[in-house]
Amino acid sequence: MTLIEKVAEHFKASIGQKNEEHLGIMSGLMIQRYALAIGDDNPLYHDQEYARQRGYADIIAPPNMVASIMDWTVGLKEEDLHEDGTPKTGGILPPSLQGVRVMGGGEMKKFYNPIVAGTDLYLTTEVIDTHVKEGKKGLIAFLVLKNTYKDEKEKIYCISERTVIAR
Amino acid sequence: MPNTKLDQVVFREIHVGDELPVLKKNTTTLQLFRYSAITWNTHRIHYDKDYAVKEGYPNVLVHSHLHGAFLTQLCTDWMGEKGELKSLEVNIKRFAVPGETLTCKGIIVEKKMENGEGLVTVDLKEINEKGEVCAPGRAVIKLPLE
Numbered sequence: 001m002t003l004i005e006k007v008a009e010h011f012k013a014s015i016g017q018k019n020e021e022h023l024g025i026m027s028g029l030m031i032q033r034y035a036l037a038i039g040d041d042n043p044l045y046h047d048q049e050y051a052r053q054r055g056y057a058d059i060i061a062p063p064n065m066v067a068s069i070m071d072w073t074v075g076l077k078e079e080d081l082h083e084d085g086t087p088k089t090g091g092i093l094p095p096s097l098q099g100v101r102v103m104g105g106g107e108m109k110k111f112y113n114p115i116v117a118g119t120d121l122y123l124t125t126e127v128i129d130t131h132v133k134e135g136k137k138g139l140i141a142f143l144v145l146k147n148t149y150k151d152e153k154e155k156i157y158c159i160s161e162r163t164v165i166a167r
Numbered sequence: 168m169p170n171t172k173l174d175q176v177v178f179r180e181i182h183v184g185d186e187l188p189v190l191k192k193n194t195t196t197l198q199l200f201r202y203s204a205i206t207w208n209t210h211r212i213h214y215d216k217d218y219a220v221k222e223g224y225p226n227v228l229v230h231s232h233l234h235g236a237f238l239t240q241l242c243t244d245w246m247g248e249k250g251e252l253k254s255l256e257v258n259i260k261r262f263a264v265p266g267e268t269l270t271c272k273g274i275i276v277e278k279k280m281e282n283g284e285g286l287v288t289v290d291l292k293e294i295n296e297k298g299e300v301c302a303p304g305r306a307v308i309k310l311p312l313e
Contacts, residue, residue: 030205037201038236039192042243054248063252064239068232070208084218085211104231106258111251 007097007166008141011130014092019125023072023149028117031061038062058117066121066149067109067160092143092164105142105163112156115149121157124148128161141166175247178278178285178310187273187289190241194229196265202233226264234259234269234302238291241271242306249311253286257304263295270294273306285312 001009028048035045043050044060051059071087080088088095092102115121129144142165149158203213211218212228219227235257242252263269270293277288291304 033201033205037198037205038233038240039198040236040240040243042240044248062236062239063243064232064235064255068236069206070210072207075207075209081209083211084222085209085215087209104259106256107231107235108254108256110254 002139003097004100004139004141004166007093007100008130008132008139010093010097011127011141011143011166014127014143015130017127021072021123021125023121023123026061026066026115026117026119026121028059031059031065031117034065034068035062056114056116060114060116063111063114063158064109066115066158067107067147067162072123092145093166100166102164102166105165107160107162109158109160111158115157119151119157122150122152124150135167137167139167175249176245176310178287178312181275181278181287181310183275183278185275187241187245187275190237190244190271192237192269192271194233194263194265194267194269196227199227199229199233199265202230202236206230206232224262224264226266229263229265229267229269229301231257231259231302234263234293235304237269237271238293238302238304238306241273241291242289242308245273246308246310251309253307253309255304255306257291257302259302261295261299261301263301267295269301285310 032046040062045062046059048059076087082088126146128146131142133140142163145162145164147160148156150156199213212222213230214227216227238257239255272292273289275287276290279286287308287310289306289308291306292300293302294300
């Protein structure tokens with residue numbers, strides 16, 4: 001069995017897996033920094049007074065921001081990262097299956113409510129689909145993850161379905 | 168600039184085939200660094216040129232989510248404050264490197280009423296200076312009816 005076939009098997013076995021985590025507070029500073037980084041000067045993301053005049057309790061986050069944050073934890077020490085900078089643990093592959101290239105294969109996001117600064121967020125991650133395809137350079141394994149971002153009252157803000165490709 | 172001063176775009180006045188105002192983004196190494204920092208993304212391909220070259224690329228790469236952020240802004244700038252971005256699909260077809268100007272374009276491909284809401288579907292494209300598509304996408308936006 002090749003490594004990529006083992007990865008495909010691992011993906012198949014992970015279908016239905018569900019994980020819940022408490023992400024923490026989306027702060028106004030994070031929102032302002034994110035908006036600055038992407039070069040979006042929409043006052044709803046920067047100006048508290050402006051946002052309040054439009055009915056929000058505080059500034060709001062750009063809709064795609066929440067699903068773009070890769071890590072909500074403190075993070076890992078350098079020695080716990082691969083040479084490419086990605087985490088050795090906590091990813092979609094166990095340490096025994098390292099050595100394949102993993103990349104994003106597109107994302108579908110649905111937005112239900114704007115995230116106001118100060119919102120305390122929770123994330124449910126589910127593995128919902130996997131399939132394989134024969135590419136030009138061999139087998140490619142696909143995995144689809146469904147990420148639901150919500151608060152403690154189960155109010156949903158964003159649902160993202162991300163496809164991950166391993167080759 | 169976002170559409171804060173212009174007239175609010177409304178469902179009734181939108182037609183299939185209408186194009187969104189183009190959004191141009193000049194990417195820089197600093198921007199990529201900041202995007203890595205704020206999203207707490209440690210992937211070396213976005214900030215270490217030597218590493219990126221070793222992987223076979225000419226420079227560090229624009230993050231897939233940053234491509235997505237540009238296409239998001241194309242939509243939010245156009246829809247105004249009474250518009251609502253309902254969904255956004257983005258695929259990455261081609262890498263981009265800092266220094267490139269990326270141009271985001273959108274065209275209305277569908278207009279429909281659903282549960283009393285006026286929804287438009289927009290075909291999105293982020294293209295590089297050679298005219299190659301880096302990130303195609305599709306958005307559904309709710310607009311005020313009048």
